[in-house]
Amino acid sequence: MGSEEPQRRKGTEITQADYRALSQFRYLIRRFLEFSQNAAKAVGLQPRQHQALLAIKGFPDGGLVTVGDLAERLRIRHHSAVELVDRLGEAGLVERRHSADDQRKVILILTQRAEALLAELSAVHLDELSRFEPMLTRVLSRRDG
Numbered sequence: 001m002g003s004e005e006p007q008r009r010k011g012t013e014i015t016q017a018d019y020r021a022l023s024q025f026r027y028l029i030r031r032f033l034e035f036s037q038n039a040a041k042a043v044g045l046q047p048r049q050h051q052a053l054l055a056i057k058g059f060p061d062g063g064l065v066t067v068g069d070l071a072e073r074l075r076i077r078h079h080s081a082v083e084l085v086d087r088l089g090e091a092g093l094v095e096r097r098h099s100a101d102d103q104r105k106v107i108l109i110l111t112q113r114a115e116a117l118l119a120e121l122s123a124v125h126l127d128e129l130s131r132f133e134p135m136l137t138r139v140l141s142r143r144d145g
Contacts (some may be wrong), residue, residue, distance in 0.1 A: 017142055024139045028132060035128050043117055046072070052084055053118045055091065058107050064107045066100065091119075 040050035055073040058096065059065045065073075071081035085108060088094035091113040099105035 021139050024135075028135055032128065032132060039124055039128075041119055043120060044098065045117060045121075048120055049086060049088060049091070049093065050118075052088060053110060053114050054122070056094070056110055057115075057118055062085045066105060066107060070108060088114075123138060 017083045035107075036050070037047040040047045045053075050068060051074055055070055059073070060067065066082050066087055068078060068114065070085065071078045074081065074084075076084070085094060085096070093111055095109045095111060096106045097109055099107050
């Protein structure tokens, strides 16, 4: 995982409204993450487990997900992703299968239990996002409010 260097906007002055918008945006992110962590724990999952299930289910273009893909999506090291997948497997949430195209490649598949938990969590997350949407819209458009 490489870190990307932030790019500074050249020739533009940062205003007090910019600071307020950034502060409010980070606050809203923290509120949503706190909500998400509590929702995951309420159904018996650790937040990182929920994140992993969502990353697998929501992988771009519905593609097959490897441990390396999961590590990238969660922004964690490969060995940490292996440990997470091991715990998900022990909990009956993820199965490892060899790719039909390349037997050396291992694909991660959600179990029915994982699918059910993820559907339940996703429904409440989408509901919460709908409550956050007006606040996010204001922040992203840099309107006070």
